[in-house]
Amino acid sequence: MSARRLLTILLPSLLAASCATALPPSTPSGTVASAAGETEPPVTADLGEQRSAGGAVEIKASWVAVDPPVLKVTLDTHSVDLDRADLAALARVRLDGGEWVAPSAVDVPRGGHHREGSLRFAGLRAGALAAATVIELEIRDVAVPLRILRWERGG
Incomplete structure (x- = not known):
């Protein structure tokens, strides 16, 4: 050529x-x-999973990200309609006994007797979850009047 x-x-x-x-x-x-x-790599909370069982509903929660804080939640039952549970209105978190903070975003699709998704808490200041020693998640009116899931770091 x-x-x-x-x-x-x-x-x-x-x-x-x-x-x-x-x-x-x-x-x-x-x-x-x-x-x-x-x-x-993203900063993970590495706090383990907390569970609450009551009123024929089990709720599991684990932190999957720190900034912004993101919580993975699973709701399971055999007898309760979970689609009526509006976690944007029923869930909130607080760190070290401070102010309660509602989720800024909720992505927990409807699913009848099984729901799984995430709650994002952008309202918490950067680094707050990583620095907290006691983290509490409150969920109201999902088969029982009140649930508090609690994570504690050794000090």
């Missing part, structure tokens, strides 16, 4: 590649981009 023919074939490809806009590298799922452009 002649040099001229080779240039005719390769030149358009080289021009297209050199004119293309460089895209920033994608951040893998489950990582957080830092200010320096490096990726860091």
Whole structure:
């Protein structure tokens, strides 16, 4: 193949590649981009799971992120309609005996006798969950008048 023919074939490809806009590298799922452009794993609360059983309903909760604080919740029953439980209005959290804070976002889809999802607490100041020694989740009127799930860190 002649040099001229080779240039005719390769030149358009080289021009297209050199004119293309460089895209920033994608951040893998489950990582957080830092200010320096490096990726860091998300900070997890690592507090374990708390459970409350009563009135034929079991509630399980575990913190899955610290900033903003995100709580994974599961509601299970064989006899109660859980779709009527509005966790945006019925759930709240407090740290170290301070003010109660309602969730800023609730993603717990309806599911009849089984519901699972997350509560986000963006109203807590940055770093508050990581620094707290006592974390309480209050859930009202889900088959029983009141439930308080409690996490304690050794001090």
